[in-house]
Amino acid sequence: MFVFIDTETGGLDAAEVSLLTVAAAIVDDQFNVLDKISFGVKPEVYVISPGAIAVNKIDLAEHAKCSMTPHKAGETLAEFLHTGVILANNDRLIPAGHNVAFDLNFIWRQLMPEEEWKKYCAYPALDTAALARFFYTAKLIPAAFNLVALRQLFNIDTGEAHDAMNDVLASVEVAKKFSELVLPQLSSIS
Numbered sequence: 001m002f003v004f005i006d007t008e009t010g011g012l013d014a015a016e017v018s019l020l021t022v023a024a025a026i027v028d029d030q031f032n033v034l035d036k037i038s039f040g041v042k043p044e045v046y047v048i049s050p051g052a053i054a055v056n057k058i059d060l061a062e063h064a065k066c067s068m069t070p071h072k073a074g075e076t077l078a079e080f081l082h083t084g085v086i087l088a089n090n091d092r093l094i095p096a097g098h099n100v101a102f103d104l105n106f107i108w109r110q111l112m113p114e115e116e117w118k119k120y121c122a123y124p125a126l127d128t129a130a131l132a133r134f135f136y137t138a139k140l141i142p143a144a145f146n147l148v149a150l151r152q153l154f155n156i157d158t159g160e161a162h163d164a165m166n167d168v169l170a171s172v173e174v175a176k177k178f179s180e181l182v183l184p185q186l187s188s189i190s
Contacts, residue, residue, distance in 0.1 A: 011049030023164035040067030081120035096126035
């Protein structure tokens with residue numbers, strides 16, 4: 001089973017800018033969503049790079065009203081991952097998402113250490129961005145590496161892009177579409 005994850009942040013460098021929103025979905029091997037969670041993270045001081053808010057459109061005043069501390073957010077995420085492990089019959093979850101290393105970097109630096117994460121999640125991750133590059137090289141899709149382009153390519157509408165939960169659900173749908181591309185290829189081998 002997978003845990004698809006996405007974050008919205010105050011920029012690109014997890015060591016320097018704030019993690020703002022986390023969304024995650026527990027997904028079975030057929031890419032059915034079994035459970036999901038989304039929450040805001042309110043840092044002690046917001047550190048936002050120029051342009052980040054223009055992309056994710058987060059209203060920081062509203063965000064501050066309904067978000068939790070990084071400590072509480074880490075506990076909330078750990079509880080959610082634990083629930084996923086139970087759903088997976090006590091197997092660790094496979095982390096997944098679009099450019100998932102970016103999101104994991106923020107989570108490990110600002111919510112929970114990588115060692116804590118590894119209690120719930122296995123290695124390696126399923127990354128739809130890396131798969132898109134592979135499928136493009138294999139001439140199975142046109143050049144469409146970013147999630148917005150993949151949503152358009154596969155006619156996926158999960159709501160506005162750059163919303164963490166919408167992007168999680170879009171990534172799940174992209175993974176499902178990729179598996180549909182591969183299954184005919186694999187069946188022709190046997």
